[in-house]
Amino acid sequence: MRQxxxxxxxxxxxxxxxxxxxxxxxxxVLVFPWIVxxxxxxxxxxxxxxxxxxxxxxxxxxxxxxxxxxxxAKNVGFGAYATGLMMLWWGTPFWxxxxxxxxxxxxxxxxxxxxxxxxxxxxxxxATLCVALVWKELFVFWDWTGGARGVEIPIRPTPNxxxxxxxxxxxxxxxxxxxxxxxxxxxxxxxxSKLGYECQAVRENEDVAASLGINVYRTKxxxxxxxxxxxxxxxxxxxxxxxxxxxxxxxxxxxxxxxAMTVMVGGAGSIWGxxxxxxxxxPLDMYLGxxxxxxxRLGIDFMIYALIMMVIAAxxxxxxxxxxxxxxxxxxx
Amino acid sequence: MLLEVKNLxxxxxxxxxxxxxxLEVEEGRIVGLIGPNGAGxxxxxxxxxxxxxxxxxxxxxxxxxxxxxxxxxxxxIGIARTFQGMKTLPNLTVEENVMIGxxxxxxxxxRARRDAHEVMELLAIREEANALPKELxxxxxxxxELARALATKPRLLMLDEIAAGLNPxxxxxxxxxxxxxxxxxxxxxxxxxxxxxxxxxLSEMVMVMAAGRKIAxxxxxxxxxxxxxxxxxxxxxxxxx
Amino acid sequence: MELTxxxxxxxxxxxxxxxxxxxGLSLIFxxxxxxxxxxxxxxxxxxxIAYLLSTFLHFDPIISLPLAAMAGYLLGIMSYYVLxxxxxxxxxxxxxxxxxxxxxxLRYLAMYIFTPDVRSIKTGILVGKVLTLGWVSLDxxxxxSAGVCLISFGLVYWMIYRTKLGRALRATSIDxxxxxxxxxxxxxxxALAWGIGGATVALAGSLLAHFYxxxxxxxxxxxxxxxxxxxxxxxxxxxxxxxxGMIIGLIxxxxxxxxxxxxxxxxxxxxxxxxxxxxxxxxxx
Numbered sequence: 001m002r003q004x005x006x007x008x009x010x011x012x013x014x015x016x017x018x019x020x021x022x023x024x025x026x027x028x029v030l031v032f033p034w035i036v037x038x039x040x041x042x043x044x045x046x047x048x049x050x051x052x053x054x055x056x057x058x059x060x061x062x063x064x065x066x067x068x069x070x071x072x073a074k075n076v077g078f079g080a081y082a083t084g085l086m087m088l089w090w091g092t093p094f095w096x097x098x099x100x101x102x103x104x105x106x107x108x109x110x111x112x113x114x115x116x117x118x119x120x121x122x123x124x125x126x127a128t129l130c131v132a133l134v135w136k137e138l139f140v141f142w143d144w145t146g147g148a149r150g151v152e153i154p155i156r157p158t159p160n161x162x163x164x165x166x167x168x169x170x171x172x173x174x175x176x177x178x179x180x181x182x183x184x185x186x187x188x189x190x191x192x193s194k195l196g197y198e199c200q201a202v203r204e205n206e207d208v209a210a211s212l213g214i215n216v217y218r219t220k221x222x223x224x225x226x227x228x229x230x231x232x233x234x235x236x237x238x239x240x241x242x243x244x245x246x247x248x249x250x251x252x253x254x255x256x257x258x259x260a261m262t263v264m265v266g267g268a269g270s271i272w273g274x275x276x277x278x279x280x281x282x283p284l285d286m287y288l289g290x291x292x293x294x295x296x297r298l299g300i301d302f303m304i305y306a307l308i309m310m311v312i313a314a315x316x317x318x319x320x321x322x323x324x325x326x327x328x329x330x331x332x333x
Numbered sequence: 334m335l336l337e338v339k340n341l342x343x344x345x346x347x348x349x350x351x352x353x354x355x356l357e358v359e360e361g362r363i364v365g366l367i368g369p370n371g372a373g374x375x376x377x378x379x380x381x382x383x384x385x386x387x388x389x390x391x392x393x394x395x396x397x398x399x400x401x402x403x404x405x406x407x408x409x410i411g412i413a414r415t416f417q418g419m420k421t422l423p424n425l426t427v428e429e430n431v432m433i434g435x436x437x438x439x440x441x442x443x444r445a446r447r448d449a450h451e452v453m454e455l456l457a458i459r460e461e462a463n464a465l466p467k468e469l470x471x472x473x474x475x476x477x478e479l480a481r482a483l484a485t486k487p488r489l490l491m492l493d494e495i496a497a498g499l500n501p502x503x504x505x506x507x508x509x510x511x512x513x514x515x516x517x518x519x520x521x522x523x524x525x526x527x528x529x530x531x532x533x534x535l536s537e538m539v540m541v542m543a544a545g546r547k548i549a550x551x552x553x554x555x556x557x558x559x560x561x562x563x564x565x566x567x568x569x570x571x572x573x574x
Numbered sequence: 575m576e577l578t579x580x581x582x583x584x585x586x587x588x589x590x591x592x593x594x595x596x597x598g599l600s601l602i603f604x605x606x607x608x609x610x611x612x613x614x615x616x617x618x619x620x621x622x623i624a625y626l627l628s629t630f631l632h633f634d635p636i637i638s639l640p641l642a643a644m645a646g647y648l649l650g651i652m653s654y655y656v657l658x659x660x661x662x663x664x665x666x667x668x669x670x671x672x673x674x675x676x677x678x679x680l681r682y683l684a685m686y687i688f689t690p691d692v693r694s695i696k697t698g699i700l701v702g703k704v705l706t707l708g709w710v711s712l713d714x715x716x717x718x719s720a721g722v723c724l725i726s727f728g729l730v731y732w733m734i735y736r737t738k739l740g741r742a743l744r745a746t747s748i749d750x751x752x753x754x755x756x757x758x759x760x761x762x763x764x765a766l767a768w769g770i771g772g773a774t775v776a777l778a779g780s781l782l783a784h785f786y787x788x789x790x791x792x793x794x795x796x797x798x799x800x801x802x803x804x805x806x807x808x809x810x811x812x813x814x815x816x817x818x819g820m821i822i823g824l825i826x827x828x829x830x831x832x833x834x835x836x837x838x839x840x841x842x843x844x845x846x847x848x849x850x851x852x853x854x855x856x857x858x859x
Contacts, residue, residue, distance in 0.1 A: 007442075068670055115850040121666050122609035123849050126801050130842035133798070137839045194436050194445070201433045204422035210404035211382065211414050212485055213437035253794060257678070264671055269424070299686035299790075302678055309675035314660040317668040318424075 033170045042169040048282040049176045055263045055274025056183045057230030063268030065223040066203025068125045071132030077251030078105040079232025083239040084151040094164040101232040109228030113221040139247040150246025164240045267321025335360040341390035350376040352545040365536030366525040372542040374525045383407040413487035421466035428462040434484030456480045472503040492524035496531045587720035589823025594723035594778045596803035596815040598771030604810035605747040605767040611673040614797030615680035620779025646776020650768035684790035693788040719781035802845035808855030
């Protein structure tokens with residue numbers, strides 16, 4: 001038990017500048033709402049934390065597991081709809097809906113993982129795309145989920161901790177920060193766990209991993225299942241933050257792409273990668289869009305990001321974090 | 334008898350890679366497997382280690398039948414192997430490479446780390462624990478692979494061309510290393526090799542394969558003189574000089 | 575009965591268009607073992623070119639189609655030399671990133687230039703005309719598209735199997751190292767594969783523009799359709815791409831008739847089932 005807590009919170013094995021950097025980051029985030037008062041600034045920070053959250057979960061299968069999954073949005077959707085529908089139909093408290101969403105996402109992921117992991121590389125990636133698209137189109141097609149009209153969450157007097165509805169962004173800020181920290185600590189535990197090591201071995205070389213006693217297939221399935229469950233958490237948050245969800249909002253292809261892209265550019269397979277990636281993309285997206293005028297200049301941010309991605313593909317597949325590590329290594333010599 | 338292979342046949346479509354192979358490896362011995370390229374040695378290895386399912390025949394380990402078992406099962410029961418070419422896990426440190434082997438026998442990270450360091454010490458690579466394998470010379474990388482396999486606490490260690498790419502000095506070193514770890518860990522070694530001096534010096538017994546069949550078996554000096562063996566190697570024999 | 579025949583004919587017509595779309599993907603994969611995530615974006619480029627040429631310059635399809643194909647060719651070659659060549663030797667993840675990044679770039683470039691608004695070609699000789707054969711009436715644009723695609727497919731097939739250049743291409747796809755030893759410039763072959771891939775799919779796009787919606791996001795849809803076809807036909811097999819294209823075309827039209835909103839969903843499901851249960855497809859390696 002004690003060891004578990006240590007593993008959860010300890011960053012002992014990371015170099016000092018990382019621990020320092022992380023500490024500074026946490027402090028900045030904690031005091032942020034008191035320093036930045038603009039509604040837009042606060043919204044950007046919340047979105048950043050949300051995508052860092054998404055990235056952390058995706059990093060498990062995509063980074064540590066090495067299996068590029070382009071369908072994470074379906075898990076986000078499962079979480080969002082579990083929360084949305086349960087709250088709408090039965091008035092279920094938020095924190096009850098979260099595990100339900102996670103279980104649904106994990107169960108679906110588990111079921112689809114078995115056939116899907118017969119595939120590798122590109123074909124696996126495309127299959128994940130297909131699965132996510134099929135689910136999205138089903139959610140649009142079905143009436144009981146609200147179809148294309150979506151689900152609207154009834155407005156309640158704030159602050160409301162049962163349904164996590166608040167009047168001011170400050171509450172949402174700490175709310176999403178809490179979720180983010182939780183998943184970060186979980187990933188911190190994961191990367192040091194036997195499963196974490198096994199995933200990485202599988203990523204590096206499946207034959208070698210098998211020769212060391214690792215059940216490659218089962219490891220991939222478990223990693224994918226967990227990522228599914230983690231993705232749902234962010235979806236549940238989206239429901240109560242935006243108070244409205246529909247398949248094009250919570251489950252579109254673009255969201256899957258964005259999540260994967262954030263982590264890959266930031267540095268897949270490292271604990272900080274998702275945070276770096278989100279820190280780069282989300283403000284870029286939100287501020288560039290606002291500066292250039294949202295409607296007419298849609299797309300430049302993604303174009304820049306796509307260029308970064310292509311350059312990284314050609315030069316440093318380990319992403320920005322990979323570049324940082326390389327520089328650090330050079331300095332040490 | 335630690336490892337027994339009975340009438341193993343492995344076919345790939347129309348191609349017969351292994352034909353009616355039977356062999357026995359006694360516990361505590363060092364057995365070598367030689368043969369010209371394409372003789373089917375690696376196929377045999379892969380069948381034993383679980384990467385291929387034999388078309389026919391049976392394999393026994395420690396009396397238990399393991400025919401068709403998947404690789405991770407075979408590893409758990411005590412057969413470790415190395416791979417042809419450099420198969421270190423490239424983006425993980427030396428320590429992490431070996432720890433993954435150690436995780437075969439434990440769930441706890443600290444235990445895995447301790448076991449890994451023990452093995453790294455045995456193979457004199459402990460100093461490089463935090464390096465990445467690709468930064469290290471080939472001879473060291475071979476020791477990393479050995480350490481990793483050893484960390485799974487095997488009874489039988491199968492080596493696929495471990496001496497490939499090493500200069501004579503390094504070959505001698507790895508020969509000594511193997512002898513040492515065998516004694517220290519009470520291992521049985523089953524290895525396949527092209528570097529003749531290495532395998533003939535190390536092995537107590539040698540089997541020869543050619544064209545998918547076993548054509549000779551016995552102590553190294555006897556096997557080297559057998560006409561069938563010389564014939565199978567005719568071209569390579571001259572190349573060896 | 576008449577409806578069924580009509581549907582089947584449409585399925586075949588669409589199938590021919592799909593076959594051409596899938597051809598490029600199959601060729602690129604065959605020659606250099608890389609999967610092009612940006613395939614559908616080249617199609618999208620072809621669509622917009624046809625749209626621009628016909629709406630603003632009032633070019634006839636006779637002119638706009640070859641221009642679109644040429645643009646696709648150039649785009650393919652450029653993509654190869656600027657990006658693909660540098661990621662070919664890298665790890666698979668890097669290759670995935672690379673073509674993925676290219677896809678994103680083209681998609682959002684289009685979104686930036688054209689905005690997400692849906693467009694269509696409203697004038698021109700191919701628009702709105704109906705061909706009536708007996709009791710069957712067909713959109714002229716679809717018939718012509720199918721015809722052009724069939725001819726183009728045949729041309730590429732002929733080029734690959736009956737010309738010296740094609741032989742060089744095939745040699746590169748079988749064993750690029752050996753091909754190099756025989757004096758074949760594999761870099762040029764790779765670029766050519768990308769050029770042909772780009773040209774054929776842009777041509778298909780320029781045809782589609784006459785009867786399908788034009789948006790910046792349409793690329794992914796056709797990438798997935800192409801994938802489903804190539805998976806079904808077998809990666810690397812050209813005949814496979816043709817037959818599978820027809821099958822997928824039929825599936826789309828028939829399922830679209832049954833449940834209109836899910837017509838593409840069925841294609842995704844087909845892809846999934848094929849790669850899981852018969853990864854080699856019908857004819858592939």
